[in-house]
Amino acid sequence: MAESTLEQPKPGIASLTPDELETPPLSLGQLTWRRFRRHRMAIFGSVVLFLIVIYAFGGMLVFSEAYSNRTETGARLQAPSREHPFGTDTIGRDILARTIYGGQISILIGLTAMLVELLLGVTIGAMAGYFGGRLDSVLMRTTEAVLVIPQIFLLLVMARYFAQSIPNIEFLGRTFSGSVLVIIFVIGITSWPYLARIVRSQFLSVKENDFILAARATGTSTRDIIFRHILPNSIAPIIVSATLSVAAAITLEAYISFLGLGVRPPTATWGNMLEGAYNYVESAWWLWFFPGLLIALIVLSINFLGDGLRDALDPHSRAI
Amino acid sequence: MTRYILRRLLQAIPLLFIISLVLFILMQNMGDPLATMGGRKVTRTEDRIRLARQLGLDKPILVQYIYWLVGNDWAKTDLDGDGVAETPGSRKGVLRGDWGISLVNRQPVTKVIGERLSNTLLLMVTAEAVIILAALLIGIYSALHQYTAKDNIITATTFIFYSMPVFFFALLAMYIFAVNFKKWGLPYLPTVGMFEPAAGQTPVQVAWHMILPVATLSFGFIAGYSRYIRSTMLEALGQDYVRTAKAKGLPRPEVVYIHALKNASLPIVTIIALDLPFLLGGAIVTERIFGWPGMGRLFLDHVSRSDTAVVMGILMMIAVAVIVFQIIADVTYAWLDPRIRYK
Numbered sequence: 001m002a003e004s005t006l007e008q009p010k011p012g013i014a015s016l017t018p019d020e021l022e023t024p025p026l027s028l029g030q031l032t033w034r035r036f037r038r039h040r041m042a043i044f045g046s047v048v049l050f051l052i053v054i055y056a057f058g059g060m061l062v063f064s065e066a067y068s069n070r071t072e073t074g075a076r077l078q079a080p081s082r083e084h085p086f087g088t089d090t091i092g093r094d095i096l097a098r099t100i101y102g103g104q105i106s107i108l109i110g111l112t113a114m115l116v117e118l119l120l121g122v123t124i125g126a127m128a129g130y131f132g133g134r135l136d137s138v139l140m141r142t143t144e145a146v147l148v149i150p151q152i153f154l155l156l157v158m159a160r161y162f163a164q165s166i167p168n169i170e171f172l173g174r175t176f177s178g179s180v181l182v183i184i185f186v187i188g189i190t191s192w193p194y195l196a197r198i199v200r201s202q203f204l205s206v207k208e209n210d211f212i213l214a215a216r217a218t219g220t221s222t223r224d225i226i227f228r229h230i231l232p233n234s235i236a237p238i239i240v241s242a243t244l245s246v247a248a249a250i251t252l253e254a255y256i257s258f259l260g261l262g263v264r265p266p267t268a269t270w271g272n273m274l275e276g277a278y279n280y281v282e283s284a285w286w287l288w289f290f291p292g293l294l295i296a297l298i299v300l301s302i303n304f305l306g307d308g309l310r311d312a313l314d315p316h317s318r319a320i
Numbered sequence: 321m322t323r324y325i326l327r328r329l330l331q332a333i334p335l336l337f338i339i340s341l342v343l344f345i346l347m348q349n350m351g352d353p354l355a356t357m358g359g360r361k362v363t364r365t366e367d368r369i370r371l372a373r374q375l376g377l378d379k380p381i382l383v384q385y386i387y388w389l390v391g392n393d394w395a396k397t398d399l400d401g402d403g404v405a406e407t408p409g410s411r412k413g414v415l416r417g418d419w420g421i422s423l424v425n426r427q428p429v430t431k432v433i434g435e436r437l438s439n440t441l442l443l444m445v446t447a448e449a450v451i452i453l454a455a456l457l458i459g460i461y462s463a464l465h466q467y468t469a470k471d472n473i474i475t476a477t478t479f480i481f482y483s484m485p486v487f488f489f490a491l492l493a494m495y496i497f498a499v500n501f502k503k504w505g506l507p508y509l510p511t512v513g514m515f516e517p518a519a520g521q522t523p524v525q526v527a528w529h530m531i532l533p534v535a536t537l538s539f540g541f542i543a544g545y546s547r548y549i550r551s552t553m554l555e556a557l558g559q560d561y562v563r564t565a566k567a568k569g570l571p572r573p574e575v576v577y578i579h580a581l582k583n584a585s586l587p588i589v590t591i592i593a594l595d596l597p598f599l600l601g602g603a604i605v606t607e608r609i610f611g612w613p614g615m616g617r618l619f620l621d622h623v624s625r626s627d628t629a630v631v632m633g634i635l636m637m638i639a640v641a642v643i644v645f646q647i648i649a650d651v652t653y654a655w656l657d658p659r660i661r662y663k
Contacts, residue, residue, distance in 0.1 A: 041479070145339050148639045150597035152604055156623055157631070161346045251485050255605060258487050259620060274487060278609050281494045281511070292488035300483035 028313075035312035042308020048301035052294065056103030065174060068097035069266045077284045087286035089273070099290055102268035105176075106250050106295070109184055109269065113249035116188025118242055121195030122231075128196070129203025130226055140200070143193040151190050152255055158186040159261045177267035183256065187249045195241050202234035209233075236313035240306055247302035254295050270295045321654070324662040325647060332643045339639055340414075340632070344385045347628045373397075375423070376409075388420065388632070389413050414636070420629035424622060429633040433615065439514065440614035444603055446530060447537040452592070454542045459549025460581065466554060474546075481543035486602050490536040490609045497532065512611040533610045537602050541595070549588060556584040586656050593649035597642055 026034070036042055072092035080087045086095035128139040146154070159182060166178030206212070207230055215229050250270075256262040257271030265272070270291040277288035354371055372378045376387055376397065387395075392409030412418035419429035458478070462471045481489075494511045501508035509532050510516070515525035556562065557580050565579045604616030611617075615634055622630040654660045 141335065141338075145335055145342075147597070148335065148339060148642050149343070149635060150601045150638065150642070152601035153619065153635060153638065156620070157343065157346050157635075160623060161349045247483070254485055254487070259605070259608060260624075278487075278491060278494070281491055282499045285495055285499075288488075288491050292485070292491060296484050296488050299485065300480060303479070303483045 032309070032312045036308050039308035039311055041304045042312070045301040045304025045308065048297060049305060052103065052298050052301070053107065056100055056107060059097075059100030060104075063094070063097040063100060065101055068094065068101045068268060070094075077280070077287070079284075080286050086290045087284070089287055090276075090280075095273070095286060095290055098268040098273055099270065099294055102270045102273055102291065103294060105180060105263065105267055105269045106253060106271065107298075109180065109187070109253045109263075110246040110250040112184045113187040113191065113253075114242055114246045116184060117191040117195060117245055117249075118238070120189065121192035121241075122199050122238065124192065125196035125199025126203055126226055126231065129200035130207060130222075130230065136200075139196070143196055146190065146193045151252070154190045155186055155252060155256050156259065156261055158190065159183065159256050162186060163261065163264075175266075177264045179262070179264045180267060180269075183253055183263055187252050191245060191248065191252075195238070195245070198237050198241055199234065202237060203230055206230045206233050239313060240310045243302060243306040243309055247299045247306070250295060250302075251299055321651070321662065325651060328647045328650070332647075335643070336636070336639060340389070340636055341385060343632060343635055344388065344628070345381055347626070347631060348381050348384075387411060387413065388629075390415055391418060419633045422622070422630045423627045424625050424630070429629045432630055433618070433633050433637065436613060436615045436618045439612065440603060440607070440616065442526075443530065443533055443537065443606070443612060443614060444599060447534045447541075448592070448599070450534055451538045451541045451545060454538070455545035455549055455588075456585075458542065458546035460553055460576070462546070463550045463553035463557065464576065478543040478547055481539050482547070484540070486536060486540065486605045487609060489539055490532070490606065493532055493535060494609075514613060533606050533612055536606045536609070537599070540602065541599070545588065545591070548591065549584065552584040552587060553580060556580040559583070586653070589656060590649045590653050593645045593652065596645045597638075600638060 070093065072088070075084070075088050075092040076090060078084055078088045078092075084094050084096065086099065089095055089098070124139050124143070128136040162182045162185065163179055166182055169176050169178055169181070212225060212229055215225050220229070253262060253269060254271030254274065257269055258274045258277075260275055262275075263269045263272050273291040274288050277292075280287045354368055354377070369378075376384060376392070379387070387409070388411075391411045391413030393412060394409075396405040396408050411420065414420075419433075421428055422432050425432070458474060462474045465471045497509045498511045499508075510529050511532060514529050515521045519525050557576075559580075562575060562580050565575045570579075600616075603614065604619060606612065607614045607616035608620060619631065619634050622634075650662070654662055
């Protein structure tokens with residue numbers, strides 16, 4: 001590209017074979033990647049995100065989950081040391097090991113809550129945008145109703161509503177607190193309205209195109225029009241929004257866990273490691289610093305990534 | 321315009337009914353209100369039954385909702401449990417301005433919320449002023465110095481602050497400005513409450529205690545809005561009318577602040593009004609961390625004690641405020657931008 005053309009002079013048009021004259025059209029994926037890799041902040045975000053994921057999942061090989069949950073009352077609130085690089089918490093658990101296992105749950109919550117949000121938001125937005133009329137107005141009034149109560153208030157009420165005695169679940173040979181499912185569910189069902197609005201407006205504009213008219217004229221089924229014609233053409237803002245909502249879900253989990261209504265012990269998350277940490281601002285900074293820093297880093301890197309994707313997926317962008 | 325506002329207000333009424341019904345149902349499963357009532361332990365079964373009957377908690381949810389909404393002074397309830405409904409109710413219902421009585425401290429909900437409302441408003445209005453002022457300054461500055469080193473530093477910093485969770489900023493700020501400043505012998509900021517009990521609630525004390533909470537509440541919004549102002553300013557500065565203003569020899573401040581800024585600040589007004597829910601969400605975390613006696617903390621305390629009346633009161637007040645601000649946003653926008661007409 002730019003660097004290579006500087007060194008050697010361009011061959012004359014006449015010397016090119018027809019194949020070289022007409023470069024094959026690039027797919028959306030190729031175009032996006034070409035623009036994305038020029039976005040320095042996005043590349044930086046991806047690298048940091050990758051490192052955090054390696055940290056959370058690779059760390060499993062170093063520490064066992066039992067170690068991360070082992071309490072050692074003799075070693076409470078110890079400052080970072082050789083034995084406990086991130087220190088220990090109020091009941092003597094190793095914070096380094098807990099940030100590793102907590103990170104897994106936080107990332108898992110971010111991704112699955114995003115999937116719940118995607119399912120609801122795309123379905124509701126697509127139905128409202130495609131069918132219009134009464135269905136549209138009912139769905140949009142519902143969307144408005146959810147948006148009127150600030151999400152964090154709604155989350156706190158719902159987390160309490162669903163949190164009543166959910167048993168622990170066994171999965172992949174590990175025990176998870178049932179409240180993880182509750183948190184994923186409540187974040188998912190309170191986050192969809194923004195996505196639904198984006199999808200709806202996309203559908204409203206895409207469905208007016210001539211190719212939709214052509215598809216309808218050739219007798220394509222409604223399902224195929226929605227899923228094979230309109231949805232792929234509205235995918236860019238959905239991808240960006242879904243990426244950013246992973247970061248939002250991780251933050252929201254941290255907020256409700258921080259406020260004491262989130263994921264219950266023994267399962268660690270970055271959020272519930274912070275619960276009550278403000279009582280130790282003065283005496284034990286390591287208690288809140290490491291999980292807080294990890295949340296801030298992952299949110300920052302996902303936001304950078306989302307920003308890069310937004311620019312790279314923009315169909316109006318001419319840069320290749 | 322008046323018709324538009326009226327129509328929007330009328331549309332809000334069914335919305336509020338639906339929201340209140342859903343929230344009311346959600347609140348019925350939040351735990352046993354009798355278990356945490358006012359710190360007293362209600363252990364005897366017959367006491368529990370009697371209390372539930374007196375408070376109307378034994379009724380079906382829909383009946384409870386109707387009593388909450390329109391009161392129960394038209395219905396008779398069975399207080400002594402003999403199966404005969406004989407005592408007329410005393411509640412007037414939300415629609416007649418009676419928000420009920422807090423289960424926790426037996427005070428009227430309006431009084432409980434009223435005591436905290438002014439503290440929250442003080443925090444939020446101050447934060448909003450700080451947000452607008454700082455975002456305007458930073459946004460205009462980086463628009464006028466586009467792509468310089470300073471602009472790049474501002475961009476990176478705003479991005480970091482924009483992504484930083486409220487609690488992490490708050491804990492860091494407390495650690496630096498309260499804990500370490502104290503250690504280094506510098507004047508340090510207080511971290512808890514509104515005033516020192518010894519000094520009393522003087523304006524100076526409150527202002528001093530507000531610095532950290534206001535900073536915590538505003539930093540994310542300053543970061544977001546200054547990015548936004550930067551881009552709208554850059555757009556406005558590229559317009560023909562700005563070139564005309566420059567060409568006819570107007571002084572630079574007049575071009576920047578009168579011609580460009582006036583047009584660039586239009587969308588910001590809407591965004592500020594529409595972001596009220598996020599500001600409220602930030603307030604709940606901020607108040608919790610800094611022990612600020614506002615509505616956010618009230619909400620948390622009463623949610624954990626399943627106090628339906630107070631929690632419903634707070635949520636419905638917020639819902640009304642959010643709807644009103646949405647209408648204000650639309651109306652202000654039309655007022656500022658004469659190209660927009662509502663029917």
